[in-house]
Amino acid sequence: MLLYNIGIYLFAAGMRLAALFHPKARLWLRGRKHIFRRLREAIPEGERIFWVHAASLGEFEQGRPLIEAVRAGHPEYKILLTFFSPSGYEIRKNYPGADYIFYLPADTPRNARRFLRTVRPEIAVFVKYEFWLNFLKQLRRSGCRTFIVSAIFRPDSVFFRWYGGIFRRGLRTFERLFVQNSDSELLLDNIGISNISIAGDTRFDRVNAIAASARRIGIAERFAQGGGHVFVAGSTWPPDEELLAELIARRPGMKFIIAPHEIDPARIERLRGRLGCPSARYTECTEETDLSGVRVLFIDTIGILSSVYRYADYAYIGGGFGVGIHNILEAATFGLPIAFGPNYGKFREAREMIALGAARSVRECGELNDWLEALESDPQLYEHTRRLSARYIGENKGATEKIMRYIFGKR
Structure with a gap:
């Protein structure tokens, strides 16, 4: 002692x-x-x-x-x-x-x-x-x-x-x-x-409550409307963003919402400059902002990511190229197919969701793109994956x- x-x-x-x-x-x-x-x-x-x-x-x-x-x-x-x-x-x-x-x-x-x-x-x-x-x-x-x-x-x-x-x-x-x-x-x-x-x-009880009381995020809702699947990437770090930048270039018909783990305006601006497509920052938008041509929306504020997942068709959770992934349950509670980087072994929920077929670990953009391609081309597989994700939350409350x-x- x-x-x-x-x-x-x-x-x-x-x-x-x-x-x-x-x-x-x-x-x-x-x-x-x-x-x-x-x-x-x-x-x-x-x-x-x-x-x-x-x-x-x-x-x-x-x-x-x-x-x-x-x-x-x-x-x-x-x-x-x-x-x-x-x-x-x-x-x-x-x-x-x-x-x-x-x-x-x-x-x-x-x-x-x-x-x-x-x-x-x-x-x-x-x-x-x-x-x-x-x-x-x-x-x-x-x-x-x-x-x-x-x-x-x-x-x-x-x-x-x-x-x-x-x-x-x-x-x-x-x-x-x-x-x-x-x-x-x-x-x-x-x-x-x-x-x-x-x-x-108890996190399963928490995320279930989040889904039940998810807030309407007007800017994200308007961004998600108007066609095209929406891909939400939460709690991202620079290695995740390298992968996402390549994915955005590969999938011009998809919309992306990115919520960096650390809200550094300079880093967000550098990433925006690299993307080569129209983008916007959440805090700079109003209800009147025209988002019709925007392909990437950056969430540069704290406290709304768990509600933003409600507008997603797919989710990616950051941290998997560092010490470990962040919270995947907030996305799973909305019945989303989920992807993340390779460092997930310490997280029981990640291992179990992969075993179920509700989640996928990827090491590079090609794997992530192939996973999306398989789900987009097979509506039955996509709906089955969504059900698996939502059921996992329900069975662990x-x-x-x-x-x-x-x-x-x-x-």
Whole structure:
């Protein structure tokens, strides 16, 4: 534990140094300034606190169905939402579904004790990962009921290494670990962790809710009208965009909506210049903008991609030429055939959708073009692929209900 604590102190010191140069590090540091005073001022004594911690934006979306279920079914609780990363906090700091939203202090022994004395949570939920050992230790001492939801474990994780003893002890602080699949259950069982339930992944509940309440995006809707299939590429990185630029040249009859993962105006403008066809940026359009000759629409704002998929005939998800693909479920919930790059092995849903025939991994533009050609030339195959994609979402819903039944005593 000593080495772990030294690592935490060194990390915090490194962030203070990085804050001199990097905006995200400055946000990380600034958001934790005077945090205990701000917590005391925000949270009155005597409130029953349901605490949800998410590392970043993706984990927040994963935990959101549970937050909303608690809000709807158990108004006796006030919901505290914490984030580790600025990319989560800064985007969702005004989320109306939580009563209090803060950064999580660095996981030092003193911070963990002060945080729990100040907040006094009755129930704590960690989403997917974030195994902060000092917080877990103090949660156990305080008697707070502690859970992890939508967790997934892999054989190369620290818990299963010879040096992972302190992390294995951390797992034993949870009252229940709600895991996504039987592989995770087996791995945990092999190290003597038995307080496990296979509940599935709450992201399926989230994307199902997104589809049910998808917003009308007027500019995207007008762009999609007027003939031609619409290809939506979400969360793209430069290697994805290299492939897409070639695809756009190959398929002059298709319309493209591209939502880069990082909204850098200069990068978008460079890409527009390379395409050699009429394009537009979403934020520069109005309801009066003539989109009749535009072939590529760039989504250069945050928060609408999940609704934009409703206008697609095909979807491509970025990240597969880097560390891994982004969220494919937001597209699948609209029953779309989906493609992505080759680095998808860590993502269960990607592997399963490929096995079903609802998705395709591609390494270069020719493979992507051939996949589109096969689907466009065979309407029955296209409709079958759409049904497979939508059915996959439908068959994997229900994790939130299972978790709620356990936590609130309806097992």
